[in-house]
Amino acid sequence: MTAPLGPEEYRDLLSSALPSAQDADTVEPSLSTLFTPDSHRLALHVDTTVVRGGRGVGKTFWYRSLLDDQLRDVAAEEYRIDRLRHLEVCQGYGAQLAPDLYPGPGELASLVDAGVRPYDLWNAVLLVALGQPQLKELVSWKERIAWVQEHPGERDRTIAQADKEAQAGKITKLVLFDALEHLHRDRVQADRLVAGILQLALEMRLGTRNVRCKIFIRPDMFDGALLHFPDASKLTANAASLKWSTTNLYGLFFHYLGNHDSEESRRFRALTGGWTEHTHGRHLLPSTLLGDQGTQADTFSVLAGPYMGANFRKGITYTWLPNHLMDGVEQVSPRSFLNALGMAVDETRGNYAAHGYAIHHEGIRRGVQSASQTRVGEIREDMPWVHTAIAPLAGQQVPIDQALVLDCWHESELTSSLQREAARANASGNGAEVRTGPRYADDYVRLIDELIGLGVMRRRRDGRIDLPDVYRIAFSIGRRGGVPKVQS
Numbered sequence: 001m002t003a004p005l006g007p008e009e010y011r012d013l014l015s016s017a018l019p020s021a022q023d024a025d026t027v028e029p030s031l032s033t034l035f036t037p038d039s040h041r042l043a044l045h046v047d048t049t050v051v052r053g054g055r056g057v058g059k060t061f062w063y064r065s066l067l068d069d070q071l072r073d074v075a076a077e078e079y080r081i082d083r084l085r086h087l088e089v090c091q092g093y094g095a096q097l098a099p100d101l102y103p104g105p106g107e108l109a110s111l112v113d114a115g116v117r118p119y120d121l122w123n124a125v126l127l128v129a130l131g132q133p134q135l136k137e138l139v140s141w142k143e144r145i146a147w148v149q150e151h152p153g154e155r156d157r158t159i160a161q162a163d164k165e166a167q168a169g170k171i172t173k174l175v176l177f178d179a180l181e182h183l184h185r186d187r188v189q190a191d192r193l194v195a196g197i198l199q200l201a202l203e204m205r206l207g208t209r210n211v212r213c214k215i216f217i218r219p220d221m222f223d224g225a226l227l228h229f230p231d232a233s234k235l236t237a238n239a240a241s242l243k244w245s246t247t248n249l250y251g252l253f254f255h256y257l258g259n260h261d262s263e264e265s266r267r268f269r270a271l272t273g274g275w276t277e278h279t280h281g282r283h284l285l286p287s288t289l290l291g292d293q294g295t296q297a298d299t300f301s302v303l304a305g306p307y308m309g310a311n312f313r314k315g316i317t318y319t320w321l322p323n324h325l326m327d328g329v330e331q332v333s334p335r336s337f338l339n340a341l342g343m344a345v346d347e348t349r350g351n352y353a354a355h356g357y358a359i360h361h362e363g364i365r366r367g368v369q370s371a372s373q374t375r376v377g378e379i380r381e382d383m384p385w386v387h388t389a390i391a392p393l394a395g396q397q398v399p400i401d402q403a404l405v406l407d408c409w410h411e412s413e414l415t416s417s418l419q420r421e422a423a424r425a426n427a428s429g430n431g432a433e434v435r436t437g438p439r440y441a442d443d444y445v446r447l448i449d450e451l452i453g454l455g456v457m458r459r460r461r462d463g464r465i466d467l468p469d470v471y472r473i474a475f476s477i478g479r480r481g482g483v484p485k486v487q488s
Contacts, residue, residue, distance in 0.1 A: 002270040009264050010303055010358030014345045017260035018253075018338050029065045031282040032259040036078045037248040043240040044075055046083045046172050046212055049201050050235045052219045053242035055378045056335025059216035062242075063094060063178035066214070074279065086171045090129035092122070092197070092213065095179035101128060103141045105182055112189050116145055118196025123155060124148045126200060129175050130162040130211070159204075159211060166210035178216040181382070187224070194221055195229035202235055220383060220454075246322045249337045250296040251285060256338070258283050272299060293318075304344075304359040317361065324368045324469040327455035336375060336470065340367030372473035379456070379471075385438060386456055388417050389447065390467075390475050397478040399464035406444045415442045 005013070019027065027033075043051045043062065053059045065071040067089055076084035093102045102125045103111060111121060124144040128135050134154075138144045148155055166173050177197055184190040194217065201213035219241075226232050244252075258269045259282065269275040274286025288295040297318035308315035325332045325340060344363035352360035380387045392412035393405065409415075418441040440446040448465065451457040458466050467477055 002267050004271065005264060005267055007356060007358045009267075011345055011349055013257060013260065013262065013264035013268060014303075014341065014358060015349075016262060017256045017265065018342045018345075019256070020342070029061050029068070029071060031070070031074065031278075031280050032261075033256070034065060034071055034074055034282070035252050035255045036075060037244065037251065039243050039245060039248060040240075041079045041081070043242055044079055044081055044084065045240070046081075046087065046174060046214075047205075048238055048240045049205055049213060049215060050198075050222065050239040051214065051216045051242060052222060052239060053216070054218060054331075054333060055382070056333035057242040057244065057331075058334065059242065060095065060178055063176050063216050066174070066176060067091065074282075083172065088166070088171055088173045090173070090175045092125055092129065092175040092177040093179065093183070094176070095182060101125070105184070107141055108193070109184055109189075111141060111145070112184060112193070114142075116142075118193045119199055120145050120149055121193075122196045122200045126175060126204075127155060127158055130158055130173065132158045159208065163208040163211050172210045172212055175211075175213045176216070177213065180215075180217050180221055191221070191224040192228050194225040195227075195232065198222075198225055198232040198235060199229050202231060205235070205238075218382065244332055244334055244337075246319070246332075247291050247293060247296060249322055249332060249334055250300065250318075251290045252334055253338065253341065254285055254289050254296070254299065258285065303357060304364065305357045305361065308361040308364065314361070317364065321364055321368070325371055327468050327470055328452060328458035328466075329455040331455065332470075333375075336371040339374065340364070340371040343367035343370045368469060369473055372470050375470050376474035383454075385418055385421055386451070386454065388421060389414060389438070389451065390456065390471070390477075393467075394476040395478075397480060398472060399460055399462075399466045402445075402448065402463060402465050405448065405465055409444050409447075414444070 344367035347363035
C-alpha cells in the first residue's frame with residue numbers, strides 16, 4: 001500500500017516537476033514532457049499549413065517535436081496520423097541560430113535593408129532544404145539569393161525533382177517555420193517576410209504533392225501579412241489553432257507530476273492509479289485523469305483543497321484558477337497556467353508553510369497576479385497599441401458602462417496617442433504602411449469590438465464592458481470582490 005504524500009512532499013514534487021518560466025523557450029521537448037491533447041491533432045496534420053496560436057500555447061514545442069524523429073513517432077501513434085512516420089523534416093526558420101539553413105535576424109535585417117525580396121529569400125531557404133547542390137557551395141545568403149534570382153528555371157526543376165523523389169519514396173518533405181516574431185524588429189518588414197513565407201507555402205501546396213510547409217504563427221502576425229499577400233487567406237481553409245480546454249490544462253499538469261524522475265512522482269502515479277508506461281519510461285495518464293472533470297477536480301483538491309477559502313462560496317479551486325486566467329475568448333495558455341501554479345507553490349512555502357495542503361488559496365491568487373503581469377507585458381511587446389488603449393481606464397472598476405469607457409478615451413485623446421504611435425512606426429521612410437494600431441483609431445465603438453476580438457475585453461449580456469482578470473489585474477483596473485489589482 002502506497003503511503004499518501006504529505007503537503008511538503010507534494011510541494012517538492014510540484015517545484016521540481018513544473019517547468020520554470022525562464023525555461024519556456026529554451027528547454028527541448030522530451031518523451032517525458034510530450035503531451036498530446038486531442039485539440040492539437042489537426043495542427044499536426046501534414047497538410048495543415050498554418051498553425052495559429054498566441055504566446056505560450058505550444059507553437060515552439062510542436063515545432064521542435066516535429067524535428068525529433070522519436071517524438072514525431074510518438075505523436076504519430078497517439079494522434080493516429082501515419083503520415084507523420086513518413087516525413088523528411090527541415091528547418092525553414094526558428095529561434096535557434098542555424099546560418100547554414102536560414103539567415104539569422106542580423107543577416108535578415110541586412111538583406112531586407114538591401115532590398116531583397118522576401119519571396120526570393122525564402123525560395124533560397126527552400127532550395128537549401130531540398131538539397132540544391134549549387135546553393136550548398138555558396139557561403140553567403142546574398143550569393144544564394146542572387147543565384148535563385150538568376151536561375152528561375154533551375155529553381156522550378158529542383159522543386160519538381162524533389163517532389164518526384166519524395167513521391168517515389170512515399171514520403172513528404174516538410175519545411176517548418178517558427179519564431180516569426182523575431183524575423184525583423186521593424187513590424188512592416190516582419191509582415192513582408194511572413195507574407196513571403198505564406199506565398200511560398202501556398203505555391204508548394206498548389207504546385208506539388210509531396211513538398212509542404214508548416215508555419216507556426218501568432219494570429220496578429222498572420223493578419224498583418226494579409227496586407228502584403230492577400231492570397232494567404234486561401235490557407236485559412238486548412239489552418240489550425242492551438243487551443244486548450246480546462247481538462248487539457250489539468251491533464252498537462254498531471255502529466256508533468258507523473259513523469260518526473262523522482263520517488264514522489266512514482267507515489268503520485270500509484271496513488272492516482274491507472275497509469276501505463278509507453279516507451280522509455282514515459283507514463284500515460286489514465287483516461288479519467290486526462291479527460292474527466294470530476295476526477296481531475298478530486299485530484300487537484302488533494303493538492304490545493306476544494307475551496308478558495310472557508311467554503312464553496314469563495315470558489316472551487318479546480319475551476320477558479322483557469323477561470324481567472326482565461327482571456328475574453330475563453331482561452332488560457334498552458335504557460336500562464338503552469339507558471340501560476342509554480343508561483344502558488346512558492347507563495348505557500350514562503351508564507352503558509354504550515355498549511356494542510358501543498359497549495360494555499362492565497363498562493364493561487366498570487367499566481368494569477370503574476371500571470372497577469374506577464375501576459376500584459378507580452379501583449380505590450382506584441383501589440384503596443386493595446387496597452388495605450390487600456391491605460392486610460394486605470395483606476396476604474398469593471399464591469400463598466402461603455403459610455404464611461406468612451407468618456408475616458410475622449411478625455412485622454414486616445415486617437416491622437418494611437419496616431420502618434422503609428423506615425424513613429426511608419427517613420428522608416430520606405431513609403432509602406434504598417435498596421436501597428438487598431439483598424440479604427442478614431443471610432444471608439446469599433447475599437448471596443450476589436451479589443452473584444454483579441455480577447456482583451458468582453459461584452460456582458462447587459463451591454464457593460466468587462467476585462468478578464470488575466471488583463472485587468474496588471475492594468476490596475478478593479479473588480480468588486482475580485483482578485484486585487486497589482487499595486488504599482
